[in-house]
Amino acid sequence: MFFIFTLGIPQFLSSCASSEADITSGWSQQKLMDEAKTALADKDYANCVKYHEKLESRYPFGPSAEQAQLNTAYCNWKKNDIELALVSINRFIQLHPGHADIDYAYYLKGLITFNDNLGFFASFSGQDLSERDPKASKDAYEAFKILSTRYPNSKYTPDAIDRMRYIVNSLAESDVNASRFYFRKGAYIASINRAQNAIKEYDRAPAIEEALYLMVKSYDALGMKDLSEDTMRVFNTNFPDSNIFKTGKRVSVTAREGSWWQIWNTQSP
Structure with a gap:
C-alpha cells in the first residue's frame, strides 16, 4: 500500500506544478501589453499589476517598461496596496526625473x-x-x-x-x-x-x-x-x-x- 501511495506523489506534484504554471510564459511583448491594457480597462487590478510587472521584467528598457512602472503603481494603489504603490511610484520618479509624464507621477x-x-x-x-x-x-x-x-x-x-x-x-x-x-x-x-x-x-x-x-x-x-x-x-x-x-x-x-x-x-x- 505504501508503494502504491508513493507512486501517486509525482503525478500529484506534477498536477500542482502545471496548475501553477505561468500562463504568460509564452506571451510576446505585444501580447503582454494588450493583456495588461485590458486588465487596466476592466479594473482587474490584480492582473493589471501582474502583467505590468511581467512586462517590465522581461522587457526592461524603453517606453513600454516605463509605462509599466507607472501602471504598476496605479494598479497597486487601486487595489489598496499603498506601500507597494509608493515603492513603485518612488522608483519611477528616481529612475526617470525627466520623463514626459513626471508631472503625473x-x-x-x-x-x-x-x-x-x-x-x-x-x-x-x-x-x-x-x-x-x-x-x-x-x-x-x-x-x-x-x-x-x-x-x-x-x-x-x-x-x-x-x-x-x-x-x-x-x-x-x-x-x-x-x-x-x-x-x-x-x-x-x-x-x-x-x-x-x-x-x-x-x-x-x-x-x-x-x-x-x-x-x-x-x-x-x-x-x-x-x-x-x-x-x-x-x-x-x-x-x-x-x-x-x-x-x-x-x-x-x-x-x-x-x-x-x-x-x-x-x-x-
Missing part, C-alpha cells in the same frame, strides 16, 4: 498618500484625533506642492492645488477637533495647546475661528483673564462678524455642490 504619488488619510472624517467615528499621525497628509501635500511648483501648467495642477487646500484645512480641523475633545474633557491646557498648533501651522484655515474661540473658553475656565482678553482681541480683529460666542457654532462655509475640499465640521462646545 508626482500627482499619483500625492493621490496614493492622500487617499491613505482620513482627514477630519475620522471625527465622525468618535476617534480621538489627537492620536492620529498626520504624516500621510503631509507627504501628500509635499507631492502636490512639487507638482504645482515645478509644473504649474500641468493639467493635474489645478486639482492638486485643490487637494493641498483640503489637506491644510483637514489638518487644521484635526487639531481643532482634538482641542474640542480636550475642552469637553476639562483638559484646558491640552485644548489650548492643540488650538495654538492649528493657529501656528494653518493660520488661514476656516477652523481657526473655532481654535481662537476654544482658547478664549479654556483661558476663562482656567481663570486666566489677561490671556483670555488678549485672545479675544485677536479673535475680534480676524472674525468681526462671527457669532460663535452666541451660537456655539462658527460661521458655516458655503461649499459649492460637489466640492469635497470645502466640507467643514461646524460643531463647537
Whole structure:
C-alpha cells in the first residue's frame, strides 16, 4: 500500500506544478501589453499589476517598461496596496526625473498618500484625533506642492492645488477637533495647546475661528483673564462678524455642490 501511495506523489506534484504554471510564459511583448491594457480597462487590478510587472521584467528598457512602472503603481494603489504603490511610484520618479509624464507621477504619488488619510472624517467615528499621525497628509501635500511648483501648467495642477487646500484645512480641523475633545474633557491646557498648533501651522484655515474661540473658553475656565482678553482681541480683529460666542457654532462655509475640499465640521462646545 505504501508503494502504491508513493507512486501517486509525482503525478500529484506534477498536477500542482502545471496548475501553477505561468500562463504568460509564452506571451510576446505585444501580447503582454494588450493583456495588461485590458486588465487596466476592466479594473482587474490584480492582473493589471501582474502583467505590468511581467512586462517590465522581461522587457526592461524603453517606453513600454516605463509605462509599466507607472501602471504598476496605479494598479497597486487601486487595489489598496499603498506601500507597494509608493515603492513603485518612488522608483519611477528616481529612475526617470525627466520623463514626459513626471508631472503625473508626482500627482499619483500625492493621490496614493492622500487617499491613505482620513482627514477630519475620522471625527465622525468618535476617534480621538489627537492620536492620529498626520504624516500621510503631509507627504501628500509635499507631492502636490512639487507638482504645482515645478509644473504649474500641468493639467493635474489645478486639482492638486485643490487637494493641498483640503489637506491644510483637514489638518487644521484635526487639531481643532482634538482641542474640542480636550475642552469637553476639562483638559484646558491640552485644548489650548492643540488650538495654538492649528493657529501656528494653518493660520488661514476656516477652523481657526473655532481654535481662537476654544482658547478664549479654556483661558476663562482656567481663570486666566489677561490671556483670555488678549485672545479675544485677536479673535475680534480676524472674525468681526462671527457669532460663535452666541451660537456655539462658527460661521458655516458655503461649499459649492460637489466640492469635497470645502466640507467643514461646524460643531463647537
